[in-house]
Amino acid sequence: MSEIYEAEGSGLSRVELAYRQLKTNILSNEYPPGFQALEPEIAKKLGVSRTPVREALIRLEAEKLIELIPRRGMRVLPLVPDDIIEINQVLTGLECLAVELLAKKSCGSDVLRPMTDAVQEMELALENDAIEDWAKAEEKFHRLLISLAGNKRLSMLVENVRAQAYRARIITLKLRPKPFSSTSAYRDVFEFIARGDWQAAKSRHYDHRIEIGNILTEVLDRYQLPHL
Known part of the structure; x- marks a missing residue:
């Protein structure tokens, strides 16, 4: 309050x-x-x-x-498993577009520095087994990706969809394997963006989002969560 x-x-x-x-x-x-x-x-x-x-x-x-x-x-409203899967599918499309837009801008290291910091924070959090800190750093990475892409309408759409998924993300994060592969993917995506290789960055992010979707489906099936 x-x-x-x-x-x-x-x-x-x-x-x-x-x-x-x-x-x-x-x-x-x-x-x-x-x-x-x-x-x-x-x-x-x-x-x-x-x-x-x-x-x-x-x-x-x-x-x-x-x-x-x-x-x-x-x-x-609760989120049922089908909602979570649909949200991930929508985020995949929107974020891959953001990756392409950002990589094509060929931003300098000073502009991209906060994204570098976010990846480093994720890596450090994993080393310290601090999953909540990792989640905060990952959220920071996503927000920077969208904001730096520079498309206001895209930003509004992503904010809406990510808000719907936030509660489910916090719960499923504790049930899935430790996100080493996700952190590695974010490092790769960032490095491709920094080099201006939008095709490689977009492809890597797409593969990562598909992997996340598969993990979510597995977690939901394994724990038979009726809603979140």
């Missing part, structure tokens, strides 16, 4: 503040799948009126994170 008050001086609208706080609550599982609440309850907790809450909920429904139920407020 503190986030919405801390951001008051940021110039963001109350709708944006409510949206960000509610999204954080959902992605962090403070509002787990199946959680229901009425608009007045949410507004009271956030310390805002019902109008910005309503508008924030409409945005979250469009992102497939919740559903709005007449006279029953909102319900946080």
Whole structure:
């Protein structure tokens, strides 16, 4: 709840503040799948009126994170295995396009330095067996990839889809093998991007995304997870 008050001086609208706080609550599982609440309850907790809450909920429904139920407020939507597989397929297409766009820009080492740092952070996290730190560094790599690609509409689409997958990603990460192969793939993708070899970078990232899809399918089948 503190986030919405801390951001008051940021110039963001109350709708944006409510949206960000509610999204954080959902992605962090403070509002787990199946959680229901009425608009007045949410507004009271956030310390805002019902109008910005309503508008924030409409945005979250469009992102497939919740559903709005007449006279029953909102319900946080779970992700079923088919959802997770579809999300990975969509991300594969979008991120491969981002890889191509970024590699074709032939950015200098100063621009790409944060991506180098993210890969190094992943490698260090694996050495220290710190899987949560690895996940943060991987998320940083993905965000940099999309932002540096320079396509605002692509960035909006990816942000929407990745938000849907965030909860499932955190859970499945603990069930899958340690991500040594993923880290190696990110290193390869980055080096191809740095050399401006967009075809090799795109191919390597595509192969990696397919591998991730296969791992997710195996984890979901093995643990027979009904939803996340």
